[in-house]
Amino acid sequence: MKKQLSALLCSALSLTATLAFAAKPTFYHQGVVINTDTLNYNPTDEVIFPSLLKVTDHISGALGNYYLYYAPHDAPGGIAVAYSNTIEGPYTEYSNLPLISNNEPSRWNVSHISSPNVVWMEEYGKFFMYYHGENNTTRWAWSWDGLNWNIAQDNVAVTTADFHNAGFSTSISETSYARVFDYEIPTWGDRYTMVLMVNDGGQRKIALATSDDGKDFTPRDGSLVSPVPDGQSNISGAFYWQDAGKHYVLYHGSSNIYYTEVGANFNLENHQGVFYDPTSGGAEQNKAAEPYLVYDNNQWHMFYSVGARLSQNIGYANETNPAVDMIIDNNSSGFLTSSSGWNSSTSTSGYQGSDYLYDVDAAGGSNVWASWRPTFPNTATYKVYARWTSHSNRPDNIKYKVYAQGQVTEVYRDQTINGGSWQLLGTFTFGAGTSDANRVTLDAASDSGHTIADAVRFVLD
Numbered sequence: 001m002k003k004q005l006s007a008l009l010c011s012a013l014s015l016t017a018t019l020a021f022a023a024k025p026t027f028y029h030q031g032v033v034i035n036t037d038t039l040n041y042n043p044t045d046e047v048i049f050p051s052l053l054k055v056t057d058h059i060s061g062a063l064g065n066y067y068l069y070y071a072p073h074d075a076p077g078g079i080a081v082a083y084s085n086t087i088e089g090p091y092t093e094y095s096n097l098p099l100i101s102n103n104e105p106s107r108w109n110v111s112h113i114s115s116p117n118v119v120w121m122e123e124y125g126k127f128f129m130y131y132h133g134e135n136n137t138t139r140w141a142w143s144w145d146g147l148n149w150n151i152a153q154d155n156v157a158v159t160t161a162d163f164h165n166a167g168f169s170t171s172i173s174e175t176s177y178a179r180v181f182d183y184e185i186p187t188w189g190d191r192y193t194m195v196l197m198v199n200d201g202g203q204r205k206i207a208l209a210t211s212d213d214g215k216d217f218t219p220r221d222g223s224l225v226s227p228v229p230d231g232q233s234n235i236s237g238a239f240y241w242q243d244a245g246k247h248y249v250l251y252h253g254s255s256n257i258y259y260t261e262v263g264a265n266f267n268l269e270n271h272q273g274v275f276y277d278p279t280s281g282g283a284e285q286n287k288a289a290e291p292y293l294v295y296d297n298n299q300w301h302m303f304y305s306v307g308a309r310l311s312q313n314i315g316y317a318n319e320t321n322p323a324v325d326m327i328i329d330n331n332s333s334g335f336l337t338s339s340s341g342w343n344s345s346t347s348t349s350g351y352q353g354s355d356y357l358y359d360v361d362a363a364g365g366s367n368v369w370a371s372w373r374p375t376f377p378n379t380a381t382y383k384v385y386a387r388w389t390s391h392s393n394r395p396d397n398i399k400y401k402v403y404a405q406g407q408v409t410e411v412y413r414d415q416t417i418n419g420g421s422w423q424l425l426g427t428f429t430f431g432a433g434t435s436d437a438n439r440v441t442l443d444a445a446s447d448s449g450h451t452i453a454d455a456v457r458f459v460l461d
Contacts, residue, residue, distance in 0.1 A: 024243060024259070025300040027276050027317040031333040031375050031434065032283045032306065033089045034070055034082060034314035041080055041097035044072040049115040049177065049237070049290045050303035050314045052087075053127070055146050058120050063094070067146050068303065069116040070314050071131070076102040077112035079131060081147065085354055087296050088316060089333040099149055100141060102133060107151050110134050115290075117179040118146065121214055123191075128214055130194075132176035136160040138196060140215060158209050158217040163198065168222030171201035177290070178209075181240045185210060187265045188220060195238035195249055198222060204234035206251055208266055221266065225249055229271040230258045237290030237305075250275055252289035257304070276302070276317070282375055282433045283307060283315055326382075326458040328372040329353040334434075341368035341444065342453065348389035350420020352455035356389055359444040359451035368444040370453035375434040379405075381461040383427050384440060388452035390419025395449035398442065404428035406437040415452055427461055 036045050051069040055062045064083035068091050071079050078098030082091035103109045113133035121128045127143045138157045141149040163172045178196035185193055190210035194217050198207040206225035209217040227235040232253035239250040241259070247266070250259045256277050261270040276291070278284035289305040289312070299319040306315035316333065320326075328334045329352050342357040359368055384402060388394070394415035402409045402425060411425045430438040444451035 024275060025319050027300070027302050027319065028321050028377075029279065029282070029284055029306075029315060029317045029375065030088065030320070031316060032313045033091050033303070033316045033333050034068065036313060039080075039093055040095075041078065041093070042072075043076055043078065044074045044310075046073055046307075046310050046312045047071060047080070047314055048073045048305045048312050049117075050292050050305070051117045051179075052292055052294055052301075052303055053118055053120060053146070054087075054294075054296070055127075058127075059145055062146070064092070066091075067118070068314070069118050069129070071098075071114040071116055072112075073114055073312070074310060075112040077114040077133065078102065079113060079116045079129070079149075084331070086329075086331045087294070087301055088318070088331075090331065090335065091333075094147065096147075099147065100129070100131065100151070104151055107153075107155065108133065115177045119180055119182070122182070124214075128180070130157060130178050130180050132178070135174040135176045135199075138175055138178045138194075138217075152215075154215070157211070157215065158194070158196070158219065160198075162209075162217070163207070163219045163222055166219040168207075168219060169200050172198045172207075172222060173201075174199035174204070175207070177236050177238070179239055179292075180211075180214065183240065185220075185264070185266050187267070188218075190218070192217075193240060193266075195224070195240055197236040197238065203227065204236055206235060206238045206249055224262065224266060225251065225260045225269060225271075227253060229269075230273070232258075239291050239293060241293055248272070250291050250293070252291070255286050255288070257288050257291050276304075278306065279377070283313065287312070288315070324460045326374045327352065327455055328374050328458075329455045330355070330357050330370070330453055334373045334375065336371045336373060337453065338367055338369050342370070348391055348419070350387075350389045352387050356452055356454040358453075361444075362393065362450050363448055366445045368451075369441055370444070371439050371441045372456035373434060373436065373439040374458055376430050376432050376438060376458075378432045379429065381427060381429045382458040383461050384425045385422035385457040385459070386413065386425055386440070386442075387422055387455045387457070388415045388419055389454065390415060390417050391450075392416055393450050395447035395451055397447045398444070398449075398451055399446035400425055401441045401443065402426065402428055403437055403439045403441070405431045415449070422457055425456075430458075 079100040208221040211217040259275040278288040
């Protein structure tokens with residue numbers, strides 16, 4: 001098959017090398033999409049290395065439009081996945097985990113398996129996954145559906161020995177945390193490009209390997225990007241990204257995400273400084289790592305690890321500034337509901353996003369609630385709006401409770417009218433971060449009728 005040039009193998013989201021942008025995107029943290037507090041498969045209370053695909057571009061019958069892969073960092077690891085119909089979430093944990101474990105009979109029995117990078121291989125019509133186990137070996141597996149994975153006997157993509165044999169430093173002891181992209185570097189002519197972490201005598205750097213079949217990779221550079229110019233001792237979690245015709249590698253240091261221009265032939269090392277600087281509070285806790293970028297819905301999205309090492313969750317950021325305008329839809333990560341009592345619908349127009357929820361008990365059954373809980377970047381005053389779809393079978397005096405720094409204000413609204421528009425609940429001053437002390441809750445039991453839970457909007461006053 002003819003070799004193809006593609007900017008990223010997040011080409012699952014139709015991103016190609018023809019896209020050009022004037023400057024690097026400015027990202028704003030929107031929240032945590034994979035939280036270990038809510039996971040069933042959670043052997044170590046920390047997860048890292050997100051990898052996202054819009055799987056419905058390639059298969060039918062998927063659990064959701066998007067599959068988000070991740071894994072525990074520490075032993076035993078194990079590859080995991082969650083799914084969602086919207087890129088921002090919420091994401092539902094897949095029930096049969098891990099997808100790949102640290103003990104696969106007749107293949108391996110290692111201390112841990114981690115760092116999944118899942119890509120769609122157009123030439124095979126299959127998903128490929130790259131991951132490490134042990135730290136000196138990056139492996140691959142393949143799947144038709146993104147959930148059931150097949151491991152070949154020859155499942156090794158690259159090892160430390162490959163770098164030694166290629167003439168690179170014999171002090172290299174780790175070859176892990178790899179991502180693979182459908183990009184042909186002109187110098188070598190191989191279809192697939194891998195950026196990965198190597199541990200060279202105690203210093204972690206970004207290295208380069210290429211492959212013509214996506215299975216067996218040849219080391220090309222043992223020190224593509226060094227940590228020293230960024231003032232770091234170690235760097236990892238590399239990601240290849242194009243912007244305005246230039247070629248960059250993103251990676252994390254001790255706290256920030258950095259980027260370096262490497263050129264079309266990956267023969268440059270022009271350090272550009274900080275790409276993303278996490279906040280010191282909230283979920284990020286001054287740590288952002290392993291970025292995975294996708295371009296979807298006319299803006300950039302970034303999935304990345306947040307929080308202290310060995311206590312990390314998967315965060316989500318995009319180009320929408322939450323300090324000015326935050327919309328929490330019923331499919332957003334900041335939306336919570338009671339465990340039962342709600343159904344999804346699209347039967348009445350005027351809703352935000354892909355659908356809305358309605359209370360199935362028109363009599364106003366007890367303990368049925370919905371809550372919108374954004375992450376506030378700092379303490380500030382916001383105008384708060386709610387949205388619903390109106391109908392004669394809705395409640396005409398439903399109660400919203402606005403929690404602002406722990407103070408509760410009850411606001412009543414008529415959902416039989418004013419559907420499909422933003423209705424003001426009031427102006428309130430909220431505290432920074434994510435907390436039950438700063439949220440909006442809808443009490444479906446406060447009035448009879450089919451209560452609608454759709455979206456709430458917070459606009460900086």
